[in-house]
Amino acid sequence: xxxxxxxxxxxxxxxxxxxxxxxxxxxxxxxxxxxxxxxxxxxxxxxxxxxxxxxxxxxxxxxxxxxxxxxxxxxxxxxxxxxxxxxxxxxxxxxxxxxxxxxxxxxxxxxxxxxxxxxxxxxxxxxxxxxxxxxxxxxxxxxxxxxxxxxxxxxxxxxxxxxxxxxxxxxxxxxxxxxxxxxxxxxxxxxxxxxxxxxxxxxxxxxxxxxxxxxxxxxxxxxxxxxxxxxxxxxxxxxxxxxxxxxxxxxxxxxxxxxxxxxxxxxxxxxxxxxxxxxxxxxxxxxxxxxxxxxxxxxxxxxxxxxxxxxxxxxxxxxxxxxxxxxxxxxxx
Amino acid sequence: xxxxxxxxxxxxxxxxxxxxxxxxxxxxxxxxxxxxxxxxxxxxxxxxxxxxxxxxxxxxxxxxxxxxxxxxxxxxxxxxxxxxxxxxxxxxxxxxxxxxxxxxxxxxxxxxxxxxxxxxxxxxxxxxxxxxxxxxxxxxxxxxxxxxxxxxxxxxxxxxxxxxxxxxxxxxxxxxxxxxxxxxxxxxxxxxxxxxxxxxxxxxxxxxxxxxxxxxxxxxxxxxxxxxxxxxxxxxxxxxxxxxxxxxxxxxxxxxxxxxxxxxxxxxxxxxxxxxxxxxxxxxxxxxxxxxxxxxxxxxxxxxxxxxxxxxxxxxxxxxxxxxxxxxxxxxx
Numbered sequence: 305x306x307x308x309x310x311x312x313x314x315x316x317x318x319x320x321x322x323x324x325x326x327x328x329x330x331x332x333x334x335x336x337x338x339x340x341x342x343x344x345x346x347x348x349x350x351x352x353x354x355x356x357x358x359x360x361x362x363x364x365x366x367x368x369x370x371x372x373x374x375x376x377x378x379x380x381x382x383x384x385x386x387x388x389x390x391x392x393x394x395x396x397x398x399x400x401x402x403x404x405x406x407x408x409x410x411x412x413x414x415x416x417x418x419x420x421x422x423x424x425x426x427x428x429x430x431x432x433x434x435x436x437x438x439x440x441x442x443x444x445x446x447x448x449x450x451x452x453x454x455x456x457x458x459x460x461x462x463x464x465x466x467x468x469x470x471x472x473x474x475x476x477x478x479x480x481x482x483x484x485x486x487x488x489x490x491x492x493x494x495x496x497x498x499x500x501x502x503x504x505x506x507x508x509x510x511x512x513x514x515x516x517x518x519x520x521x522x523x524x525x526x527x528x529x530x531x532x533x534x535x536x537x538x539x540x541x542x543x544x545x546x547x548x549x550x551x552x553x554x555x556x557x558x559x560x561x562x563x564x565x566x567x568x569x570x571x572x573x574x575x576x577x578x579x580x581x582x583x584x585x586x587x588x589x590x591x592x593x594x595x596x597x598x599x600x601x602x603x604x605x606x607x608x609x610x611x612x613x614x615x616x617x618x619x620x621x622x623x624x625x626x627x628x629x630x631x632x633x634x635x636x637x
Numbered sequence: 638x639x640x641x642x643x644x645x646x647x648x649x650x651x652x653x654x655x656x657x658x659x660x661x662x663x664x665x666x667x668x669x670x671x672x673x674x675x676x677x678x679x680x681x682x683x684x685x686x687x688x689x690x691x692x693x694x695x696x697x698x699x700x701x702x703x704x705x706x707x708x709x710x711x712x713x714x715x716x717x718x719x720x721x722x723x724x725x726x727x728x729x730x731x732x733x734x735x736x737x738x739x740x741x742x743x744x745x746x747x748x749x750x751x752x753x754x755x756x757x758x759x760x761x762x763x764x765x766x767x768x769x770x771x772x773x774x775x776x777x778x779x780x781x782x783x784x785x786x787x788x789x790x791x792x793x794x795x796x797x798x799x800x801x802x803x804x805x806x807x808x809x810x811x812x813x814x815x816x817x818x819x820x821x822x823x824x825x826x827x828x829x830x831x832x833x834x835x836x837x838x839x840x841x842x843x844x845x846x847x848x849x850x851x852x853x854x855x856x857x858x859x860x861x862x863x864x865x866x867x868x869x870x871x872x873x874x875x876x877x878x879x880x881x882x883x884x885x886x887x888x889x890x891x892x893x894x895x896x897x898x899x900x901x902x903x904x905x906x907x908x909x910x911x912x913x914x915x916x917x918x919x920x921x922x923x924x925x926x927x928x929x930x931x932x933x934x935x936x937x938x939x940x941x942x943x944x945x946x947x948x949x950x951x952x953x954x955x956x957x958x959x960x961x962x963x964x965x966x967x968x969x970x
Contacts (some may be wrong), residue, residue, distance in 0.1 A: 308894075329847045339800050340800075340801065341796060341801065341802065342805050414818065414860050415859045415861070415879070417820075417860075418818050418860075418878065418879050418880070418881070419800050419801060419877070419878065419879055420818065420863070420874060420879035420880065421778075421780075421879070445754075445778040445780070447754075447778070463674060466753050467673075468673050468674065468752060469674065469675045470672065470673050470674060484880070485747065485748075485751050485753065485779065485866075489861040490846055490861070494846050494847050494856075494858060495847075495848050495851075496847050496848055496851030496852060496856060502846075506839065506843060510835075510839060513823055513827050513835075514827050514828075514829050515828050515829055515836065518828075518829030519829060523827075523829060525827060527747050527750075527751075528747045528823070528866045529823040529864055530865065530866055531862055531863055531864045532863065532865075533818075533862075533863055535863045536741070537894060541753060544752070544753075545751065545752065546748075546751050546752055546753035546754070547751070547753065560967050597801050600924070631757050631798075
C-alpha cells in the first residue's frame with residue numbers, strides 16, 4: 305500500500321482540507337476574472353495593467369494563498385508549486401517519498417486570459433511518489449473534480465466518476481481507437497523543425513483521426529478530436545469518461561498530478577505516451593509522474609470477453625501503434 | 638433594416654419565448670443524460686438500449702418538442718430542423734425571407750454520447766435571411782447564450798457579451814493571428830484523400846499554429862488551438878470573446894444560425910472561410926448562412942490607430958493568407 309505512513313482517517317481529513325482549499329483558490333481566480341468583466345462592481349483597471357500582468361499577478365497570488373494555507377495546517381509537508389519552479393533555475397524532479405503537495409494555481413493560463421472557461425486550480429497530495437488525493441476546480445463553470453484513495457472520484461462531490469454507469473461502466477470499444485474521443489493538445493512548442501515535436505504530434509493526431517485502415521494501416525478513425533488547452537482538465541474529463549484517450553507530451557508534474565490521482569481512483573489507466581519497440585507485447589507500466597509523457601485511458605468496465613483492464617490495455621497498444629516518439633527531456637531524467 | 642416586417646416589440650416577445658424554449662429543451666437533454674448516469678433515480682436501461690439509440694431518440698424527441706411549441710405559438714412561422722432535414726432526401730437551402738425558425742435540438746452529438754459537457758440546443762429565428770434571434774443552451778454547465786437584434790448578446794441573461802470590457806473591449810491583436818485563440822474542428826470527413834478536405838484543414842491549422850514566419854512566411858503562431866466538437870458552441874465562445882478566430886467548413890445552417898445571430902449582435906464578424914484570389918484587397922462580405930464555409934472573428938474594440946471593425950478585417954485577411962480552399966458543395970448552391 306502506497307500510503308502506509310498515513311491512515312485512511314488522516315487521508316480523509318487531508319482530502320476535506322484540499323477540497324475546501326480548491327474551492328477557495330478557485331474563487332480567487334473567479335474574482336480576478338470578474339475584474340476584467342465590465343458592467344458593475346469591479347474596479348476599473350488602469351490601461352497600463354495589461355491582461356498579462358493581471359494573469360501573472362493572479363497566478364502568484366493564488367499560489368501564495370495555497371502555499372500559506374498548507375504551511376499553516378501541515379507545516380511538515382513538502383510543497384511544490386508551478387510558480388515556485390518557474391522562478392527557480394532548475395526543473396529537477398523534486399518529488400520523493402515524503403508527503404508532498406504538488407499544485408498548479410492556474411492551469412489553462414491562456415484560457416484564463418481569454419476567459420474561456422476551461423481554466424482551473426489543481427491540487428495534488430502525493431505520498432511515496434503516488435498522487436493519493438486530487439482536487440481540480442474549474443470555477444467559471446463551477447465544476448469540482450476530486451478524489452481520495454479508497455474513497456472514489458467525484459464531480460461536485462455528488463456524482464461518482466466515471467459518470468456513465470447505467471446499466472454498467474462501458475468497456476473500451478472493441479475497435480478502439482475507433483469510436484473513441486481523443487483528447488490532445490497542440491502545446492506551446494510550435495517551432496518549425498522538420499520531424500520536431502510539433503510535426504510528430506500532428507502526424508500522430510492524423511493517424512488516430514484518419515479513416516480506419518488508411519495511412520498505411522495506421523488509420524484509427526476516432527469519433528472525435530478535442531483540444532481544451534488544459535492538461536489538467538483533459539485528465540479530469542478522461543476520469544469522467546467524457547474522453548476515452550488522452551495522449552500528450554511536455555507537461556510537468558503540477559499539470560498532471562491531481563488529474564492522475566482522480567483518474568486512477570476512478571479506474572483509469574495512465575502509462576507513457578511513447579511507444580515501446582514492440583507495442584504488442586511490451587509491459588504496460590504505470591506512468592512516472594515526472595516523465596513528461598502521458599497516455600491516459602478512461603475507466604472501463606468488462607466486455608463479454610475481456611476485463612475492463614484488458615480493454616484499456618488493448619487500447620494502449622493500438623494507440624502506441626499509431627503515434628510517434630516525442631522528445632521532452634528534463635534535467636535529471 | 639432587415640426586420641422591417643416585425644416590430645421590436647414583436648421581436649422582444651419572440652426572444653422571451655425562444656429563451657424559455659431553449660431552457661426547457663436543454664432540460665430534456667439533461668434528463669436523457671441523467672438516465673445514463675448511475676446512482677439513483679434513473680430508470681435502469683435494458684442492455685439492448687444502446688447509447689446510440691438513446692441519443693437518436695433524444696434528438697428526435699427534443700426536435701418534436703421544439704417544433705410543437707413553435708407551431709402552437711407561431712403557426713404561420715416556417716420551421717427547419719436538423720432532424721427534419723436528416724430524414725428527407727434533400728439538403729437544399731430552404732430559408733427565404735419569411736419568418737423562419739432554424740434549430741438543432743442537439744448540437745455536439747458525439748459529446749452528448751460521451752457526456753462531455755460541450756453539447757447544446759440551438760434555436761435561431763430568421764427574417765429576411767438574417768438570424769435576428771439566437772438562443773444556445775448548454776445544460777450540463779448551465780450556460781445560456783442569447784441575443785435579440787438591438788438588445789445585445791448575453792451569457793445567462795445577465796453578463797453582456799463579449800465578456801472582457803474593462804477598461805474597454807480589446808481590439809484584435811496587432812500581430813493577429815498571433816496572440817489569438819483559434820477555434821477549429823477536425824470534423825467528420827476524415828477520408829484519406831490526398832489534398833482532400835482533411836489534409837487542407839490540417840495544413841491550414843498548421844499554418845496558423847506554427848511559429849511566426851515559418852512555413853514559407855505563413856506561420857501565424859496563434860496563442861492556442863481549441864477544438865470542442867460543437868460548431869454552435871465554437872460560435873458562442875467567439876461571441877463571448879473567449880475565442881478570437883473560428884475557421885470551419887462543412888457545417889449546415891442549423892449548426893450556425895443561432896451562433897451567428899449571437900456573434901453579430903455581440904459585435905463579431907462572419908465571412909467566408911475560403912480565401913479569395915487577392916486576400917489583401919477582396920471585399921469582406923457578410924457570410925451566406927447556407928454557404929457551409931465560415932470564418933468568424935470575435936467582437937473587437939478600437940486600437941489607437943484602427944476602429945474595431947478594421948482590426949477584425951485585418952485579421953480576416955491574415956487568416957485568409959494562411960488557409961486553404963475547402964470543398965463543401967451543397968445541392969442548389
